[in-house]
Amino acid sequence: MADFWGTYEFKAENTAEADDWAKSIAREQTIECIDEAVPHAFILDEVLADVEMVEDQGGDIYRVRIRYNSDITGGELPQMMNVLYGNSSIHVAVRLVGVAFSPEVEAMFPGPQFGAAGVRDIVGGSGPMVCAVLKPMGLTPEELAERAYQCVLGGIDMIKDDHSLAMQHWAPFEPRVEAIAQAVAKANAETGNKTIYAPSMLCPVDKLEERARFAVDAGAGGIC
Template sequence: MPSGSSVSGASLDLSRARFEVVYHLACPGTEVETRARDICIEQTVEFPESAIPNPEIREQIVGRILAIEALDAGRFEARIAYPVEAAGSELTQFVNLLFGNISLKPGVRLVRFEVPDALADLYPGPRFGRDGLRTLVGVTDRPLLCTAIKPMGLGPHELADLAHRLALGGIHLIKDDHGLADQVFCPFDERVALCSEAVSRANRETGGNALYLPNVTAPAGEIGRRAHFAKEAGAGGLLFCPGLAGLDAVRALAADDRLDLPILSHPAFQGGHCIHPDSGVSHGALFGQLNRMAGADATIFPNWGGRFSFTREACLDLVEGTVRPMGSIRPIFPVPAGGMRLDRVAEMCDFYGPDVILLIGGDLHANGRDLIDNCRQFSNLSQQA
């Protein structure tokens, strides 16, 4: 081809269906239109608009500004629509289209997105969701209870003993601490086998339906092996950290019919994505909507008033993301955590309502009373609230 020649390309014939994404922009009012237009280009063609060879690309592929509204001094909300075909059929590309290159620029925050049926149908989402998880543990009308086996440094037999007592005390979800992986002092296979058996034994003793959820976050080639080992050992669910190993890894676990286990998402490594109000991703989009699209059934996050910095408003936004209409994708449980105490159970129940999983860890051990009795107190407080 002679130098300097161009090819306009084959004619595009897309559906013209688009989905909407909401961004918040921190910039002077004189720049907001330019910034919004930059998102439209950067998130799609990433190419000088004047040099686009085919006008159909400009018309059908490039993002489209739907509205820009002022929020307060120096902050604006922009609604931008993208063609559904640009997202392909892969979660990785969908996330890239939402907030790929533009995440590298200051003053841009992904706030929420609307998922039309054309996209939602590509993602089954949570296998269980709120209703399915309630069915598994046999609790229909009140908060579920969760805790973690810890601290790091205990061996498999010690952690299994803890898991057994926690299940005897009435905890519904007993998860690995997210720091438990495959360490020399607590090998994964041994821990999972012993803890699964301990919780199953407690269920036989009480008639309960407690679930043990081992942490299967691992190097890419090891995730599937650990998850299937957990299933075969009798685990009742999985803990996974999408910030460490990827949202699409969650999707693969949720889609695996041979596993058929609920997934509890942990926020490790994701804090930097959300804590600055003028950049990153909103709490509702990150911990709510994206977890649901990936297939998590419940999402752990730091509750307001704990040892982390989430605000009441951020927590409410997060809860909204767990239930926001997204086609046929099921709502999931919010799981407020992070230094929560028994004396805050009534407050949390009042704030979140009954559709919540309450996660209390260290405080079940801290006051020196019998661990089983402390768990029963936790259960009683949640039912009285």
């Protein structure tokens, strides 16, 4: 079956209370209402999660495993994350400590297009990758570009804008990205490195695609 599991830990005074907590998590993460408010048996049979395990870990700590039907994700990763640790993140002392997926669910969500191995292929090398962050806010595009240039000379694998860099008048997005991308390309040509630069996409949503395309055209190796 196309299922996935969440493993949670929390405090309880005894097994009976732990059972109640486990059932509460299963209900809160799926249907969020009492049985009397459910009009169809299908919802209780297929949508409501199942508690598969409740284990006493000692010291009033209990671990529970809950099985979810993948249909409740709608095939979308954000909803899977919401199911695994949405409302339960509000509960006091409830922790999500593990997840597991059936082969069918793993096929639905294969992960990043490149992954760590793919990024290593892009930047070169097989060891740990190092990322530098361009800051502080207030530097001009030229000053930021010089810092990026020096980072490449120092062997940094990836360079990203600090999250605070947006559209400030002293370093607007377009001239900032162009200057930094050119500096990184120049240093790469001089050193043989493959450092990539990823500008920040901190912007209104209606500007997101426009800025992402600009960054790629300017020579950025990614976005963040």
